[in-house]
Amino acid sequence: MNCAKLQSHIAKQRKRKAFWQTVGSQAVQDICQRISIAYQLFFKHHKKGVRPPGFKKVRRYKSFTLKQAGYKFLGGNRIKIGNRVYQYWNSREIEGTVKTLTIKRTTLGELFMVVVVDSVEEPETKVETSRIAGARFRLKNVSHLLRWNENRITAISETVP
Numbered sequence: 749m750n751c752a753k754l755q756s757h758i759a760k761q762r763k764r765k766a767f768w769q770t771v772g773s774q775a776v777q778d779i780c781q782r783i784s785i786a787y788q789l790f791f792k793h794h795k796k797g798v799r800p801p802g803f804k805k806v807r808r809y810k811s812f813t814l815k816q817a818g819y820k821f822l823g824g825n826r827i828k829i830g831n832r833v834y835q836y837w838n839s840r841e842i843e844g845t846v847k848t849l850t851i852k853r854t855t856l857g858e859l860f861m862v863v864v865v866d867s868v869e870e871p872e873t874k875v876e877t878s879r880i881a882g883a884r885f886r887l888k889n890v891s892h893l894l895r896w897n898e899n900r901i902t903a904i905s906e907t908v909p
Contacts, residue, residue, distance in 0.1 A: 751784035775814065821846075842865060845865060850864075
């Protein structure tokens with residue numbers, strides 16, 4: 749069954765069954781694409797003894813992805829997914845346009861939000877090295893600091909208790 753037929757079948761199910769209405773339309777598309785890819789790989793490699801794809805129960809899924817709809821960023825590190833509002837901690841500011849939002853769950857039940865954005869052009873930073881370098885090493889109770897400055901090496905020794 750290809751992806752288009754599966755999507756049309758689930759579209760009919762969405763009209764009849766309340767469960768399919770709770771799942772976002774883009775999440776359904778993602779599920780259909782995963783199933784389609786899994787079966788394509790199975791039929792490509794079934795002569796090698798590959799088993800058909802298995803299906804997990806809902807509670808065993810570790811992540812889900814929202815592509816364009818189903819979420820909204822609110823101010824103050826809050827996000828609305830479906831009808832619920834969640835608070836999150838930013839590891840860095842979100843810059844650019846959001847492409848996908850993935851919610852991942854660890855085995856301990858912790859939730860993580862992964863946001864994929866279009867790359868923002870960053871100005872190229874030119875890295876230059878100076879002519880000064882340093883190294884520190886320790887021999888027994890004496891700490892040595894060597895400093896290279898152009899053609900001179902300066903050694904600084906200090907006693908460490």
